[in-house]
Amino acid sequence: MAPALTITRDIEEISSKLDKTKWFSPDGISITIPEHQLAGAKYPDYLPVWDPRTVNQLSVGDPNYVDPGTRADPELPLLKAKGVVIKDLTPKFGSIVSGITLTELSPEEKDELAYLIESRGVVLFTDQESFKEQKPKEAVKFAEHFGPLHIHPTAGAPKGSPEVFIVHRYKEGHSYENGSFADRVSTITWHSDISFEKQTPGVTFLTMLEGPTVGGDTLYGDTVALYESLSPVIQEKLKALRVVHSGSHFEAVAKKNGGLVRHIPDVSVHPLVRYHPVLKKHYLYFNGGFVRGIEGLKKEESDFVIDFLKTLQIQSADFQARIKWEPNTVVAWDNRRTTHTALVDFVSDQRRHLFRLTTLAEKPFTDPEDA
Numbered sequence: 001m002a003p004a005l006t007i008t009r010d011i012e013e014i015s016s017k018l019d020k021t022k023w024f025s026p027d028g029i030s031i032t033i034p035e036h037q038l039a040g041a042k043y044p045d046y047l048p049v050w051d052p053r054t055v056n057q058l059s060v061g062d063p064n065y066v067d068p069g070t071r072a073d074p075e076l077p078l079l080k081a082k083g084v085v086i087k088d089l090t091p092k093f094g095s096i097v098s099g100i101t102l103t104e105l106s107p108e109e110k111d112e113l114a115y116l117i118e119s120r121g122v123v124l125f126t127d128q129e130s131f132k133e134q135k136p137k138e139a140v141k142f143a144e145h146f147g148p149l150h151i152h153p154t155a156g157a158p159k160g161s162p163e164v165f166i167v168h169r170y171k172e173g174h175s176y177e178n179g180s181f182a183d184r185v186s187t188i189t190w191h192s193d194i195s196f197e198k199q200t201p202g203v204t205f206l207t208m209l210e211g212p213t214v215g216g217d218t219l220y221g222d223t224v225a226l227y228e229s230l231s232p233v234i235q236e237k238l239k240a241l242r243v244v245h246s247g248s249h250f251e252a253v254a255k256k257n258g259g260l261v262r263h264i265p266d267v268s269v270h271p272l273v274r275y276h277p278v279l280k281k282h283y284l285y286f287n288g289g290f291v292r293g294i295e296g297l298k299k300e301e302s303d304f305v306i307d308f309l310k311t312l313q314i315q316s317a318d319f320q321a322r323i324k325w326e327p328n329t330v331v332a333w334d335n336r337r338t339t340h341t342a343l344v345d346f347v348s349d350q351r352r353h354l355f356r357l358t359t360l361a362e363k364p365f366t367d368p369e370d371a
Contacts, residue, residue: 031259032047046209048156049157067114067202067362068114072112076115084100085097094120094222101127102131103128119279121334122331122340125329131207137161143163154261166356170349192287195270197268198266200363201361202359204334205330205331206356207356211353221313226313241294242270245292246290274336276337288310336364
């Protein structure tokens with residue numbers, strides 16, 4: 001199901017409020033990144049643009065969403081027939097997959113792909129040059145099989161493809177002294193993407209276009225194993241809790257920097273413990289980056305539980321996998337049962353340029369009878 005798109009606000013009004021000190025694209029309306037950061041980019045089609053014509057464009061989750069993984073044979077006969085090779089990163093979480101080309105998969109093979117990603121949590125696909133070389137609209141068409149695509153409220157996107165989220169760092173001054181580490185000793189922030197939406201993400205694809213020679217890895221964490229490591233008493237206590245998720249900081253940062261707000265980010269209340277319709281398991285749905293409090297608890301009580309869960313995520317290396325990006329790799333993960341954090345350990349004069357496609361899955365629930 002494709003996203004529902006609407007445009008109701010006046011483009012000239014929005015354009016007049018954009019920060020004129022920023023770099024404008026040739027159309028004289030859209031904001032792009034400064035010229036010195038554009039220079040030398042190998043994939044200009046995937047450079048970010050903030051286009052006021054995308055204001056009020058938003059993604060709409062499918063209320064009748066059916067996870068494609070539910071249609072798959074867990075033995076993956078179709079992918080095995082194509083010669084898929086699966087090497088596990090850890091016993092229960094994370095795999096490296098070779099032997100298949102993502103852009104050549106049939107709808108039925110994509111269903112098996114969804115099951116593979118969901119059952120392993122995070123999967124790195126090697127030798128996917130054709131995925132990287134496709135145009136943004138082609139990438140969007142590929143990902144729509146897995147669910148409606150999310151449109152970020154404030155992030156830059158390729159022109160004409162607001163569903164594509166861009167990660168781009170190059171000559172931004174993100175050095176250890178004056179950038180990411182200016183007021184922090186660590187940039188580690190465990191999170192799952194855009195959990196403030198009513199229907200939260202399912203399968204996500206992230207593709208490296210250009211990367212540093214070394215560094216810029218991504219850590220992924222398994223919240224199924226995290227939940228199962230807890231005592232039965234604590235598991236049952238957590239099942240009763242509902243957590244407030246908010247993306248308001250995206251709006252605040254965009255307005256502070258004179259940027260673009262396509263739509264006001266949602267505030268949603270989700271169960272702390274979710275049930276996975278494909279895995280048929282419970283897992284923690286906790287997001288340190290977007291959680292604002294626990295419904296029904298006083299501040300000190302809420303802070304106590306949140307701090308406990310944040311510490312649990314940080315300390316649980318037993319349930320984590322580290323992805324090292326290589327040329328022509330695509331990483332896909334299930335945003336429901338997987339958290340992640342980027343590592344900012346590379347020098348700022350090396351470009352790190354990726355694009356992400358995020359699907360919207362079901363509305364979170366705890367009771368298996370709701371599956």
